[in-house]
Amino acid sequence: MKYLNKSVLELHELLKDKKIKPIDLVEEAFANIEENKELNAYITLNKEEAIKQAKELENKEVDNVLFGMPIAIKDNIVTKDLLTTCASHMLENFTPIYDATVIEKIKSKNMIIIGKTNMDEFAMGSTSRTSYFGSPLNPWNKERISGGSSGGSAVTIAARDLPFALGSDTGGSIRQPSSYCGIVGMKPTYGRVSRYGLIAFASSMDQIGPMTKNVYENALLLNAIVGKDNKDLTSANKEAEDFTRLIGKDIKDMKIAVPKYFMSDIVSNEVKLKIEETINLLKNAGAVVDYVDMKYLDQAVTLYQVIALGEASSNLARFDGIRYGFSAENPENIKDVYFKTRQEGFGTEVKRRIMVGAHILSGENAKVYYDKAMSVRAAMRDEFKRIYKDYDLIIGPTATTTAYAQTESLDDPLKSFLDDVLVNPANMAGLPGLNVPVGFDNSNMPIGMHIIGNDFDEARMYQLASYIEKELNLDLTPGGEK
Amino acid sequence: MDDRLSKEEVLHVAELARIAISESELEKYQIQLKQIMDSVDKIKEVEVNDEKMLIANWSEPTKLREDTAGEMLNPKEVIGNAPRHSGNYIEVPVVIGEES
Numbered sequence: 333m334k335y336l337n338k339s340v341l342e343l344h345e346l347l348k349d350k351k352i353k354p355i356d357l358v359e360e361a362f363a364n365i366e367e368n369k370e371l372n373a374y375i376t377l378n379k380e381e382a383i384k385q386a387k388e389l390e391n392k393e394v395d396n397v398l399f400g401m402p403i404a405i406k407d408n409i410v411t412k413d414l415l416t417t418c419a420s421h422m423l424e425n426f427t428p429i430y431d432a433t434v435i436e437k438i439k440s441k442n443m444i445i446i447g448k449t450n451m452d453e454f455a456m457g458s459t460s461r462t463s464y465f466g467s468p469l470n471p472w473n474k475e476r477i478s479g480g481s482s483g484g485s486a487v488t489i490a491a492r493d494l495p496f497a498l499g500s501d502t503g504g505s506i507r508q509p510s511s512y513c514g515i516v517g518m519k520p521t522y523g524r525v526s527r528y529g530l531i532a533f534a535s536s537m538d539q540i541g542p543m544t545k546n547v548y549e550n551a552l553l554l555n556a557i558v559g560k561d562n563k564d565l566t567s568a569n570k571e572a573e574d575f576t577r578l579i580g581k582d583i584k585d586m587k588i589a590v591p592k593y594f595m596s597d598i599v600s601n602e603v604k605l606k607i608e609e610t611i612n613l614l615k616n617a618g619a620v621v622d623y624v625d626m627k628y629l630d631q632a633v634t635l636y637q638v639i640a641l642g643e644a645s646s647n648l649a650r651f652d653g654i655r656y657g658f659s660a661e662n663p664e665n666i667k668d669v670y671f672k673t674r675q676e677g678f679g680t681e682v683k684r685r686i687m688v689g690a691h692i693l694s695g696e697n698a699k700v701y702y703d704k705a706m707s708v709r710a711a712m713r714d715e716f717k718r719i720y721k722d723y724d725l726i727i728g729p730t731a732t733t734t735a736y737a738q739t740e741s742l743d744d745p746l747k748s749f750l751d752d753v754l755v756n757p758a759n760m761a762g763l764p765g766l767n768v769p770v771g772f773d774n775s776n777m778p779i780g781m782h783i784i785g786n787d788f789d790e791a792r793m794y795q796l797a798s799y800i801e802k803e804l805n806l807d808l809t810p811g812g813e814k
Numbered sequence: 815m816d817d818r819l820s821k822e823e824v825l826h827v828a829e830l831a832r833i834a835i836s837e838s839e840l841e842k843y844q845i846q847l848k849q850i851m852d853s854v855d856k857i858k859e860v861e862v863n864d865e866k867m868l869i870a871n872w873s874e875p876t877k878l879r880e881d882t883a884g885e886m887l888n889p890k891e892v893i894g895n896a897p898r899h900s901g902n903y904i905e906v907p908v909v910i911g912e913e914s
Contacts, residue, residue, distance in 0.1 A: 426895070427895070429887060429888070429891040429892065429894075429895065430887065521871075522870065522871045522872070523871070523872065523874075535870075536869060536870035536871075537870075562879045565876065565877070565878070565879075566870065566872055568874065569874060628860070631856070631857075631860050633853065634853055634854060634856040634857050634860070635857060635860075637850065637853060637854050638854055638857050641850075641854075645831060649832070652832075653897065654896065654897070654898075654904060654906055655895070655896055655904065656895040656896060656897070657897070658897065659897035659898065663907055664907070665907050665908075666906055666907050666909050668907070669906065669907060670832040671832055671833060671834035672834050674831070674832055674833045674834070675833055675834040675835065675836075678833070680842075683831075683833055684843070684846055684847065684850065686831045686833065687824075687827045687828055687830075687831045687833065687843070687847060688827070688847060688850045688851060688854065689831075690827055690830035690831040691827045691830065691847075691851065692854060694827075694830055700858065701854060701857055701858075703867065704857050704858065704860070705857055706867035706868055706869055707862045707864065707865055707866060707867050707868075708857065708860050708862055709867075709868045710862075710864065710866045710867055710868035711862045711863070711864060711866075713868055713871065714864075743846075744849075745846045745847075745849050745850050746849055746850065746853055749853070761871060762870065762871020762872070763871070787871070
């Protein structure tokens, strides 16, 4: 009997009525993952511990909707006693001694961690092909990329291995692979979710967020992971709220802006057409949709490079071959420990980014590049705030194309940045962003719509996304529903 | 405009980044780093009306937590994660007496 194709609410009822046990879900998840092994979605499986935990739950009261639900965790979120590699040789054998705050939160709901998902090394990339452990494959077409950096999380949800996954998003790393794999992915407002235990890439933009097969279940998982955390002083002091509360509500009179740049010729015709169709759907439902001019969006890549690479070079200085992780053999002196460890431990993409970041922050350059970027960033956020005076939400495509071929070269150092041109403005402005599938291209690859909300307005984003999901009623299971 | 950095320029940023570079990598980075740096350079031309800076989307005043004793990590486990350790110590090559 298969259960995991049911909705989480149905599973919850079955668990409550003792018609199934958590172990049924856990075993099914591992069987699915085994069947989909060639997709390479996982770096580490947590089999023994997950089975043990599921059995322990049999005697506990089913006290919340996430109780006993299997979940996959991106491998840059630290899990106590469970290997956390960041998809890097540098942390290949790293076993954390504490849990990230989000992990403590999902454990307190008695969710069951199934494994750690594949990703771009240190979350740096847009295809998950910079992983030290090989690329995950897109379940819609194994010759195509999954997107990245949260590629493994997107793949395991799209392949219907299990219902829940966590990803992280610094410049689009939840939303872009969600678009390529046809799932729902949310990057919450900066500060909404604690970053404690998320291995830092660019601290002013990193956020953890939920990745699921539908909108409602995404909101359920977000409910569980938000909140102020004394271990992350940038976490926001917000009252708890139910992110499902506006789902299913009418979108009549909702005011939506489409920045013209998001529909310019950087976007493929097939993607643009599908977004236009969806816009018509919203207009027919009584929403007001206007095309608007917004400055600075065309500077997103340059701006992102300065901020992300500068912060990365500083954050990744901690990998020194001394305190944890990989250390090069037979160093002659202390300098050798640093230099050789980092030469051998990091992959090419990571090294490129650290070196450019070090250049950007060195001496006078810090003023020329970083300070300037902080001013452009302020101006970009002001532009967003100007739009939100008149509009509730901003929409556009999530990615300029659908998932492209695995064989496309990785040698172009700018390609991975250009892939995220539509999604990284939300990170720089600290705003929440969400991907919702809106259709397929001629090769049957998923196309996603990007919804950007005002600060802490995630509930309204789910409202719009759920309307689109319900109206389109797409079959989002690769190969059709089973 | 050159399509590559000089070898010295690459070695300089590699030194800043504490990353050793082999002769074969050097040539690749001369071209690739130059491509990214040219892209990064465009930030200089962006016009803004305001010198105001945004370091992160963070509006709440910074507030430190209370200075009270709490749980701490087990030192044995912390040291245990170091690639070279002995007892309660992390091992590193001799530093004192080296020429700087």
